[in-house]
Amino acid sequence: MAAQIIHGETIITPRLVLSYESSQESRNIEHTILGRSDPDITQRPAGTRTGTLELFFLDEADAEAARVAHTEVGTFSLVWPERPSTEMTYVLGQGELVRTLDPETRARWIVQVPYREVIV
Amino acid sequence: MDRAGAVPRGDRLSTISKHTYTATLLVDDGYPLAVQGGQITMDEGWAPHVQAQLTIAMPEETVLELLDPRDDVRVLVTAESEFSDWNNQPLPATSRSFNLCLRSRIIRHESAEVTLDLASDEALLQDDVLVDDEPNRDALAYQESLRSIIDEVVLSRIGAHLEPGDADAPYRVLADATNLITNPGAEVDLTGAVGTGVTLARQVGSAPFGTAMFRLNPTGAADSYMEIGGSAGALRNGMQAGRRYTASGTFMITSPMTGTAHARARRIVVFTRVGSGSYVETASAQAPNVAGQYRLSVTFDVPVGATEAFIRWYHGHTASVCYWDGLVLHEFTNEYDTDQWDGDSVDTSEYAYAWTGTPGLSTTTRTAVISRSADALQWEPGESSWSFVQPLFQTAGFRLFCDDQRRWWLVDTSYIAPGFTQLSAGYNVIDPEDTISRDTDEWYDAVLVKYRWRDETGAQQIAYDQALSPAYTKAIMIEVERPYPGPGAANYILRRAAGKGRTLDLGGVSNYAAQPTQPVTAILPASPIQTGVVASVRWSFDDDEMRIGTRGLTDTPPTAYVFGPPGVSYLDVPPGISYEEFDWSVV
Numbered sequence: 246m247a248a249q250i251i252h253g254e255t256i257i258t259p260r261l262v263l264s265y266e267s268s269q270e271s272r273n274i275e276h277t278i279l280g281r282s283d284p285d286i287t288q289r290p291a292g293t294r295t296g297t298l299e300l301f302f303l304d305e306a307d308a309e310a311a312r313v314a315h316t317e318v319g320t321f322s323l324v325w326p327e328r329p330s331t332e333m334t335y336v337l338g339q340g341e342l343v344r345t346l347d348p349e350t351r352a353r354w355i356v357q358v359p360y361r362e363v364i365v
Numbered sequence: 366m367d368r369a370g371a372v373p374r375g376d377r378l379s380t381i382s383k384h385t386y387t388a389t390l391l392v393d394d395g396y397p398l399a400v401q402g403g404q405i406t407m408d409e410g411w412a413p414h415v416q417a418q419l420t421i422a423m424p425e426e427t428v429l430e431l432l433d434p435r436d437d438v439r440v441l442v443t444a445e446s447e448f449s450d451w452n453n454q455p456l457p458a459t460s461r462s463f464n465l466c467l468r469s470r471i472i473r474h475e476s477a478e479v480t481l482d483l484a485s486d487e488a489l490l491q492d493d494v495l496v497d498d499e500p501n502r503d504a505l506a507y508q509e510s511l512r513s514i515i516d517e518v519v520l521s522r523i524g525a526h527l528e529p530g531d532a533d534a535p536y537r538v539l540a541d542a543t544n545l546i547t548n549p550g551a552e553v554d555l556t557g558a559v560g561t562g563v564t565l566a567r568q569v570g571s572a573p574f575g576t577a578m579f580r581l582n583p584t585g586a587a588d589s590y591m592e593i594g595g596s597a598g599a600l601r602n603g604m605q606a607g608r609r610y611t612a613s614g615t616f617m618i619t620s621p622m623t624g625t626a627h628a629r630a631r632r633i634v635v636f637t638r639v640g641s642g643s644y645v646e647t648a649s650a651q652a653p654n655v656a657g658q659y660r661l662s663v664t665f666d667v668p669v670g671a672t673e674a675f676i677r678w679y680h681g682h683t684a685s686v687c688y689w690d691g692l693v694l695h696e697f698t699n700e701y702d703t704d705q706w707d708g709d710s711v712d713t714s715e716y717a718y719a720w721t722g723t724p725g726l727s728t729t730t731r732t733a734v735i736s737r738s739a740d741a742l743q744w745e746p747g748e749s750s751w752s753f754v755q756p757l758f759q760t761a762g763f764r765l766f767c768d769d770q771r772r773w774w775l776v777d778t779s780y781i782a783p784g785f786t787q788l789s790a791g792y793n794v795i796d797p798e799d800t801i802s803r804d805t806d807e808w809y810d811a812v813l814v815k816y817r818w819r820d821e822t823g824a825q826q827i828a829y830d831q832a833l834s835p836a837y838t839k840a841i842m843i844e845v846e847r848p849y850p851g852p853g854a855a856n857y858i859l860r861r862a863a864g865k866g867r868t869l870d871l872g873g874v875s876n877y878a879a880q881p882t883q884p885v886t887a888i889l890p891a892s893p894i895q896t897g898v899v900a901s902v903r904w905s906f907d908d909d910e911m912r913i914g915t916r917g918l919t920d921t922p923p924t925a926y927v928f929g930p931p932g933v934s935y936l937d938v939p940p941g942i943s944y945e946e947f948d949w950s951v952v
Contacts, residue, residue, distance in 0.1 A: 274909055276874050280791035280890060285874050287446075287909035288383045 248325035250300075250311075257311045259300035263355065265331055267294040267362075293362035295338050298323070300356045308354030312344045315358055320365060335360040380456070380793070382448045382874060384909045388419060388481075391439040391464075396428045398440070400906065401478060405442065405463060407769065408901035408914075409881040412751065414766040415463055415485035417442060419906075423477040432479065438467040440483055444877055444904060461877035463769040486767040489523045490751035501744040504757075505701050508537045508742070511761055512775055519750045525773055532777040534761040538742050539715055539733035540698035541823065545602040546728070547594050549692045549707045551577045553725035559596065562589025563680050568688055573615045573658050574705050578690035581680040587627035590634070590677040591689060597636070597675055602694055603728070606671040609697040613662035614678060615690050615705060616652040622685035626654075630681025635665045638673040660691075662703035695731075699739040706731055714847065717820065734818050735846045782882040786899055786913065788871045789888035795872030795910060797889055803839060807916070808866025811840035812859045816849040832856040869895060871913045875904050885915055893920040 250257040270292035275284040302308035315321070315337055322334050340359035347353040388398040403419035419442065423429065432438065442463045448456035465483035472479050495501055507513040512533045516526055548557045551567045552575045558565055563581040572578040583589050595601035604610060612633050622631070631652040636644045649663035667674045678689045691705030708720030708729040717732045744753040758765045758775065767773050774780075788794040802808075814830040828849035833840075843858065869887050879902050887895045897918035904911045 276795055276910060278790075278792070279794050279797060283379045285379055285793065286381045287874060288381060289909075 248323065248328075250314075251322040251324060252314050252317065252319060255310075255314050257300075257314055258307075259311065259356075260303050261301040262325070263299040263301045265298060265328070266296045267331075268296055269294055293364065294333060294335075295361045296359075297340070298358040298360055300358065302354040302356065304352075305354055308344060308356055311356045311358075312342065315342055315356075320363060321360075333360075333362045334365050335362050337361075380448055380450060380874065381453075382446050382909070384875060384906075385443075385445045385447075386906050387443045388421060389441045390428060390431060391441055392431050395441075396424070396431065398422075398424060398428075400442075402907040403481075404903055404905045404907070405444070406901060406903040407881050409764070409766070410900065412491070412755075412766070413484040413487040414881075415465060415483075415769050417463065417465055417481075417483040419481045419483065421479050421481065423472065423479055429472070429479070432467065432470045432481070434467045434469050434482075440465055440467055440481065442483070444875070444906070446875055446877060446909075459877040461769060461880075464771050465769075485769065486523065486525065486771055486773070487751060490519065490754070491749050493522055493750040495744055495746050495748055495750070495753075497746045500746065502700075502742070504742040504744065505538065505699050505739065508701060509535045511536050511757060511763070514742070514757065515754055515765060515773075515775060518744070519754045520773060522750060525767075525771070527773050527775055530775055532763050532775050532780070534763075536742065536757055536761065537715060537737070538699060538739040539735065539737045540702065540739065541733055542695040542698060542702070542731045543721075544707055544729040544731065545594075545604070545694040546692045546707075547602075548726055549729070550575050550690050550725075551579045552709065553723075555579075556726050558591055558593050560589075560591050561596075561677075562586035563591065565591060572688075572690050573617060574691040574707075575709055578617070578688045579678075580686060580688055581678075582686050583624070583680055583683060585683055587625050587681060587683050588629070589627075589680040589682070590629075591680070592675060592677055593692065595675060597638075597673055599673060599675075600667070600671065601675040604667050604674045604694075606667050606674075607669040609664065609666045610694060611662060611664045611697050611700075611703060612649075612676050612692075612694045613660060613703040613705070614692040615658055615660050617658045617688040617690065618652075618654070618656055618685070620656050620685070621654045622682040622687060624682045624684030627679070627681040629677075629679045631659075631687070632679050632681070633661050633663050634677045634679055635663055636673065636675055636677070637665070637667050637671050639668055639670050640672055644673075660703060660705075664697055664700065732819060732823050734820075734848055736819070776882075780882060781884060781898070782880050784878050784880065784883045786876075786879045786883055786885040787888075788873050788885070788913070790890050792888075793873050794887070794889070795874070797872065797887065798870040799889065799892065800868045800870070801866055802868075803866075805866070805868075806841060807862075807868070809839045809841040809862055810834040810859070811837035812855040812862070813840055813842045814855045814858070815842055815844045817844065817846055818848040820848075830855040832859040834859070865917060865919065867895065867918045869897075869913075869915045869918060871915070873911055873913065875909050875911045877904070879911060879913060885913065886921070887915070887918075894922070895919070896921045 248262045272289040274287045277284055320334050320336055323332055325331050338359040338361035343357040345355045347355055386400045388400050390396040390398055399422040401420045401422055405417040407415050445460035447458045465485055466488055468484050469482040470479055504514045504518045507517055510533055512527055520526055555565055563583050566580040567577050568580040569577045581591055614633055633649040635647045638644045647663055647665040649661040652659035680687050708718055708724055710718040715734055717734055719730050721728045763775055763777050765775050811833045816828045818826050820826050830852045832855035871887055881899050881901055883899045885897055885899045895918045897915045899913055900916040901914040902911055
C-alpha cells in the first residue's frame with residue numbers, strides 16, 4: 246500500500262515518496278573543564294525528527310491539493326505500511342514548502358515538504 | 366555536609382548530568398509555563414537578593430492574561446540536576462526552587478515568546494511606599510530590638526516575618542535632655558519636696574533606683590500628693606511657656622492601697638494656667654492598685670502665655686503608704702523617652718549623664734554620645750519600607766534578605782550559609798578568572814580608624830587608631846561614630862585583610878546546592894588554594910552552567926585541616942601528631 250498523509254478529513258496520496266530522510270538535533274552540551282581532556286556533559290533530550298519529504302504526483306490537481314493542505318494549521322500523519330519506521334505525526338517544519346513541475350516530463354509534479362515530527 | 370561539587374580524589378572521568386527546569390504560574394491551582402531558557406542570580410549584595418529572567422513559550426490566552434505584573438502574581442521556578450558518572454551510576458541530585466514575584470513581562474509576538482522578570486520579596490518592600498499625610502512613628506515603640514522593628518513595622522505589612530536568629534541589636538534614638546527635677550529620688554534628703562495631705566519621709570532600701578525613695582504617708586485627705594520645686598503660682602521646675610514636656614516617675618506600693626481614693630490617685634498630674642484662666646489638668650495613666658512598681662509618664666504642653674505650670678506626684682488615698690522614685694521631667698523628645706535617668710546613671714556607649722550641681726540635689730544633663738535622632742526611626746511619607754529599614758540594619762552591620770523560599774533572614778557578618786562549594790582545575794571548573802586589583806576596597810596594607818563622638822558637654826571629639834604594614838602603599842580609613850575605646854581595632858582590621866584583594870569568577874556545571882555566603886574553595890593551576898565565600902551565583906538555563914563570584918579569599922595551605930573530610934575537626938587529631946602528617950582517611 247502506498248504512503249498516505251492524513252490531515253483531518255483530507256487524505257493526500259502521492260504516487261511515490263521520492264525521498265525521505267530524518268535528522269535529529271543533539272541538544273547535549275559539552276563543558277570544557279580546565280586542565281582535563283574529557284569534557285563534562287549535560288544531557289538534554291534530542292530533538293524530534295526533522296527533514297524533507299519529497300512527494301511525487303501524477304497530476305497538477307493532486308499536487309496543488311497537497312500544497313494547499315500543508316499550508317493549513319494542524320498536524321499531519323504519515324502512514325506508510327511498507328516503511329513503518331517512517332510513520333509519524335508532523336507539522337510543517339522550518340524551511341520552504343516547494344512545488345516543482347518535473348522538468349523532464351513537464352506533466353508530473355514534485356512537492357517538497359519540510360517536516361518536524363511532533364509528539365501528540 | 367551538603368557539598369556542591371565533590372572532593373577531587375583519584376582519576377575522574379566525565380560527569381554526565383541532566384538538568385530539568387520548570388516554571389509554574391501560582392494562580393488558582395497553578396499553570397505550567399514552558400521554559401525555553403533564562404537565568405537566575407542570587408547575589409548577597411543585591412536587593413532583591415534573587416533575580417531571574419525567564420523566556421517561556423507563549424502560553425494560551427487565559428494564562429497570558431494572568432501573567433500581569435500589576436497584580437500580585439508569583440511564579441515558582443524549579444531547577445534540578447541529576448548527575449551520573451561514566452558508568453551511569455547516579456550521583457546525588459541537587460535541586461532548588463525559587464518562589465518569586467513577577468516584575469515585568471514582555472510578549473515577543475514575532476517569535477511567540479514571553480520574557481518574564483522575576484524577583485524575590487525585597488521587591489515588595491521596595492514597592493511598599495508610605496502614602497499618608499504624616500510620618501509613621503511605629504518603630505519608636507521597638508527601639509530595644511531591630512528584629513522587632515523589622516518584624517512589626519515592615520514585614521507585617523506584607524504578611525511576612527523573620528526566621529529565628531540571633532542577630533539583633535537595640536536601635537535607640539538618642540536626644541540630649543535636661544532632667545529638670547532637682548531632687549529626683551531622695552538620695553540625699555528631702556530638699557525641695559513638699560507634701561500636701563501626706564507626711565514625707567526618705568525610705569532607704571528597696572528603692573527602684575539608687576538607695577532611697579520618697580515615702581508618702583497620708584494624713585487623712587484623699588487629695589494628697591507631693592510637689593518638688595514649687596507649687597501653684599508660677600512656672601515651676603524651669604518650665605517655659607510654649608514648650609512641650611514629658612514627666613515620668615516610678616510609683617511603688619507593697620500592698621493594695623485602702624481607704625477612699627481620689628480620681629487623681631496613683632497618677633502624675635500636671636496643672637497649667639494662662640493668666641487668671643482656669644487650670645488645665647493633664648494626668649498620666651493610673652497605676653494599678655496592686656503591689657508592684659509602675660513607670661508612669663505624661664506628656665503635656667505648657668501653653669503660650671502660660672503663667673503657671675507645676676507637677677503633683679499623687680498619693681490620692683485616705684490610707685496606706687506609697688512611694689515615688691526616679692522622677693524625670695524634660696522637654697519632649699519622643700513618646701518612648703520615659704525611662705529613669707539622673708546624674709547617678711552610669712554612662713553608656715549612648716549617653717553621658719552629669720549633675721549640674723550638687724549630686725542628688727540638682728538638675729541632670731543627658732548628652733547623646735553619638736548622633737542618632739528620632740528621625741531615623743521615622744518613616745516619611747513617600748519613602749518605601751525598604752529604604753526606611755535599610756539604613757537601620759546596615760548601621761548595625763546586618764544584612765536583611767529574602768531567600769528563594771520566601772523566608773526572611775536578618776544575619777550578621779558571621780553568618781555562613783549551609784553547604785560547601787569546591788571547584789578545581791582538572792575536576793570541575795570552567796573558564797575561571799582570577800582578579801587582583803589595587804582599586805577595590807578589598808585590599809589595603811594600612812588602616813586608619815577615625816572615632817568621632819560628642820563628650821558629655823556636647824563638644825565634638827575625634828581620635829584616631831592606626832595600623833601599618835612596613836612600607837605600606839594603600840591605606841583605608843574607617844569612620845566610626847562611637848567614643849574611642851582605645852587602640853586595637855585598626856590592627857584587627859589590618860590582620861583580617863591579609864591575603865585578601867583577590868576575587869575569582871568561576872564557572873561550573875550548574876549545581877543547585879551552591880548559594881551565596883557559603884564557603885568556597887578553588888584549586889587552580891599555578892596558584893595557592895583559595896578559600897573564601899560565595900558572593901553570587903548565576904545559573905544559566907541556556908547552557909546548564911553556573912558562574913560563581915567570590916569575596917574574602919585567602920591563600921590556604923593544602924595541608925590545612927579544612928581540607929580534611931567533612932564533619933571532621935582539628936580536635937580529631939590525637940595529641941602529639943601534626944595535623945599535616947595525620948592520615949585523614951582513617952577518621
